[in-house]
Amino acid sequence: MPIAVPKSEKLVDLLSLKGKVVIVTGASGPRGIGTEAARGCAEMGADVAITYSSRAAGGEKNAADLRDSYGVNAKAYKCDVGKFEEVEKLVQDVIRDFGKVDAFIANAGRTADNGVLEASISDWHEVIQTDLNGVYYCAKAVGPHFKERGTGSFVITASMSGHIANYPQEQTSYNTAKAACIHMARSLANEWRDFARVNSISPGYIDTGLSDFVDQKVQDLWLSMIPLGRNGNPKELKGAYVYLCSDASSYMTGADLLIDGGYCAR
Numbered sequence: 001m002p003i004a005v006p007k008s009e010k011l012v013d014l015l016s017l018k019g020k021v022v023i024v025t026g027a028s029g030p031r032g033i034g035t036e037a038a039r040g041c042a043e044m045g046a047d048v049a050i051t052y053s054s055r056a057a058g059g060e061k062n063a064a065d066l067r068d069s070y071g072v073n074a075k076a077y078k079c080d081v082g083k084f085e086e087v088e089k090l091v092q093d094v095i096r097d098f099g100k101v102d103a104f105i106a107n108a109g110r111t112a113d114n115g116v117l118e119a120s121i122s123d124w125h126e127v128i129q130t131d132l133n134g135v136y137y138c139a140k141a142v143g144p145h146f147k148e149r150g151t152g153s154f155v156i157t158a159s160m161s162g163h164i165a166n167y168p169q170e171q172t173s174y175n176t177a178k179a180a181c182i183h184m185a186r187s188l189a190n191e192w193r194d195f196a197r198v199n200s201i202s203p204g205y206i207d208t209g210l211s212d213f214v215d216q217k218v219q220d221l222w223l224s225m226i227p228l229g230r231n232g233n234p235k236e237l238k239g240a241y242v243y244l245c246s247d248a249s250s251y252m253t254g255a256d257l258l259i260d261g262g263y264c265a266r
């Protein structure tokens with residue numbers, strides 16, 4: 001059975017996430033993309049389960065902030081997405097605590113500045129384990145629940161680096177993982193066509209702290225190549241996550257939303 005047209009025709013109803021439960025991995029940063037995606041979902045009424053890996057205090061603080069600011073149910077869970085048993089446990093714990101999962105935002109990720117010639121084999125494996133295998137594990141863990149319920153939205157945080165190779169940074173492992181994530185969304189959209197939608201979001205340079213270590217000259221070079229003339233603020237992405245989690249995007253699957261200030265349009 002194809003996924004049905006939503007009952008309501010009102011955009012305000014379609015965008016609402018009231019009554020829905022959303023998992024967001026990697027939402028422990030003070031100004032991260034996952035942190036803002038979770039905020040957007042809570043703002044639109046969803047109960048939200050967020051995860052952290054090393055920053056427990058950050059995850060707990062962000063969950064408390066969502067409860068206090070929006071009156072929703074929000075809870076932080078520890079989960080290393082590179083370990084399938086932890087991702088499976090996360091999904092089981094959230095179903096136990098919240099009753100169900102309507103949308104899953106696979107956002108956790110890490111970068112590595114290592115050219116192929118300098119990197120060790122374990123450097124490669126570490127990036128692939130988090131940024132690619134971790135996303136696959138999330139899909140594998142939540143997919144059966146989506147299938148059983150006949151509904152679900154799976155959203156992957158990919159990257160502009162999955163479309164173009166970052167210059168002059170040497171990030172072959174990261175770029176490769178993110179490109180694969182975009183294609184994973186397309187493949188899964190086909191596999192899951194009867195019960196869930198799958199899309200990706202590809203942010204450009206977003207001020208989250210992830211690129212703080214990058215040399216100022218390189219950051220200036222990037223700025224000169226962004227048509228909108230500045231880096232993005234993570235708050236400017238939350239609408240896209242809400243849209244993909246909501247019924248407003250009911251006819252969208254297998255798509256990638258490039259949010260890069262026009263960088264790739266040059």
Ligand code: NDP
Pocket residue numbers: 025026027028029030031032033034051052053054055056079080081082107108109110111130157158159160161202203204205206207208209210211
């Ligand atoms: P943040 O540091 O705020 O977010 C990264 C998150 O991923 C943290 O919550 C971190 O948890 C979590 N994480 C890292 N490794 C693991 C792991 N093995 N298991 C579980 N969680 C893990 O940075 P961003 O918001 O910038 O990054 C979020 C996503 O956005 C990443 O996938 C990144 O690749 C992507 N992205 C970022 C861009 C940017 O310019 N900032 C551009 C394009 C894509 P903890 O800190 O608790 O360890």
